[in-house]
Amino acid sequence: xxxxxxxxxxxxxxxxxxxxxxxxxxxxxxxxxxxxxxxxxxxxxxxxxxxxxxxxxxxxxxxxxxxxxxxxxxxxxxxxxxxxxxxxxxxx
Numbered sequence: 001x002x003x004x005x006x007x008x009x010x011x012x013x014x015x016x017x018x019x020x021x022x023x024x025x026x027x028x029x030x031x032x033x034x035x036x037x038x039x040x041x042x043x044x045x046x047x048x049x050x051x052x053x054x055x056x057x058x059x060x061x062x063x064x065x066x067x068x069x070x071x072x073x074x075x076x077x078x079x080x081x082x083x084x085x086x087x088x089x090x091x092x
Contacts, residue, residue: 026082030082030086030089031089033082034087044083044087054079057071058072
Protein backbone atom coordinates (compact mmCIF):
# COMPACT_ATOMS: atom_id res chain seq x y z
CA UNK A 1 0.00 0.00 0.00
CA UNK A 2 1.36 3.40 -0.94
CA UNK A 3 1.43 6.33 1.42
CA UNK A 4 -1.11 9.12 1.26
CA UNK A 5 0.12 12.43 -0.15
CA UNK A 6 -0.21 14.09 3.28
CA UNK A 7 2.12 11.50 4.82
CA UNK A 8 4.64 12.00 2.05
CA UNK A 9 4.46 15.76 2.47
CA UNK A 10 5.02 15.38 6.19
CA UNK A 11 8.16 13.37 5.43
CA UNK A 12 9.35 16.14 3.12
CA UNK A 13 8.64 18.71 5.86
CA UNK A 14 10.73 16.74 8.36
CA UNK A 15 13.60 16.38 5.88
CA UNK A 16 13.42 20.11 5.13
CA UNK A 17 13.71 20.89 8.84
CA UNK A 18 16.85 18.76 9.01
CA UNK A 19 18.26 20.43 5.90
CA UNK A 20 17.70 23.89 7.38
CA UNK A 21 19.58 22.95 10.53
CA UNK A 22 22.44 21.34 8.59
CA UNK A 23 22.79 24.16 6.09
CA UNK A 24 22.72 26.76 8.84
CA UNK A 25 25.43 24.83 10.72
CA UNK A 26 27.48 24.68 7.51
CA UNK A 27 27.17 28.43 7.04
CA UNK A 28 28.33 29.05 10.60
CA UNK A 29 31.41 26.92 9.97
CA UNK A 30 31.96 28.86 6.72
CA UNK A 31 32.28 32.01 8.84
CA UNK A 32 34.86 30.26 11.03
CA UNK A 33 36.73 29.25 7.89
CA UNK A 34 36.66 32.87 6.73
CA UNK A 35 38.29 33.92 9.99
CA UNK A 36 40.96 31.25 9.57
CA UNK A 37 41.60 32.25 5.96
CA UNK A 38 41.88 35.89 6.95
CA UNK A 39 44.31 35.11 9.76
CA UNK A 40 46.41 32.96 7.44
CA UNK A 41 46.15 35.15 4.33
CA UNK A 42 44.37 32.47 2.31
CA UNK A 43 41.95 33.09 -0.57
CA UNK A 44 38.25 32.36 -0.21
CA UNK A 45 38.18 30.16 -3.31
CA UNK A 46 40.21 26.95 -3.37
CA UNK A 47 39.39 25.13 -6.61
CA UNK A 48 41.13 21.89 -5.61
CA UNK A 49 39.31 21.73 -2.27
CA UNK A 50 35.99 22.46 -3.95
CA UNK A 51 36.44 19.61 -6.44
CA UNK A 52 37.50 17.26 -3.62
CA UNK A 53 34.32 18.10 -1.69
CA UNK A 54 32.11 17.54 -4.73
CA UNK A 55 33.70 14.19 -5.62
CA UNK A 56 33.70 12.97 -2.01
CA UNK A 57 30.04 13.77 -1.65
CA UNK A 58 29.00 12.34 -5.01
CA UNK A 59 30.68 9.09 -3.96
CA UNK A 60 28.37 8.99 -0.91
CA UNK A 61 25.25 8.85 -3.05
CA UNK A 62 23.47 5.50 -2.88
CA UNK A 63 22.02 6.03 -6.34
CA UNK A 64 24.78 7.95 -8.10
CA UNK A 65 23.42 7.12 -11.55
CA UNK A 66 20.08 8.77 -10.85
CA UNK A 67 21.12 11.68 -8.63
CA UNK A 68 24.70 12.64 -9.53
CA UNK A 69 23.92 15.52 -11.86
CA UNK A 70 21.33 17.07 -9.56
CA UNK A 71 23.49 16.60 -6.51
CA UNK A 72 26.46 18.27 -8.20
CA UNK A 73 24.26 21.32 -8.84
CA UNK A 74 23.02 21.35 -5.24
CA UNK A 75 26.44 21.02 -3.60
CA UNK A 76 27.93 23.58 -5.98
CA UNK A 77 25.22 26.08 -5.02
CA UNK A 78 25.80 25.40 -1.33
CA UNK A 79 29.51 26.01 -1.78
CA UNK A 80 28.84 29.18 -3.77
CA UNK A 81 26.69 30.48 -0.92
CA UNK A 82 29.41 29.47 1.56
CA UNK A 83 31.96 31.50 -0.42
CA UNK A 84 29.58 34.48 -0.45
CA UNK A 85 29.21 34.21 3.32
CA UNK A 86 32.99 34.08 3.70
CA UNK A 87 33.42 37.15 1.47
CA UNK A 88 30.71 39.00 3.40
CA UNK A 89 32.38 38.09 6.71
CA UNK A 90 35.76 39.25 5.40
CA UNK A 91 34.36 42.58 4.24
CA UNK A 92 33.24 43.52 7.75
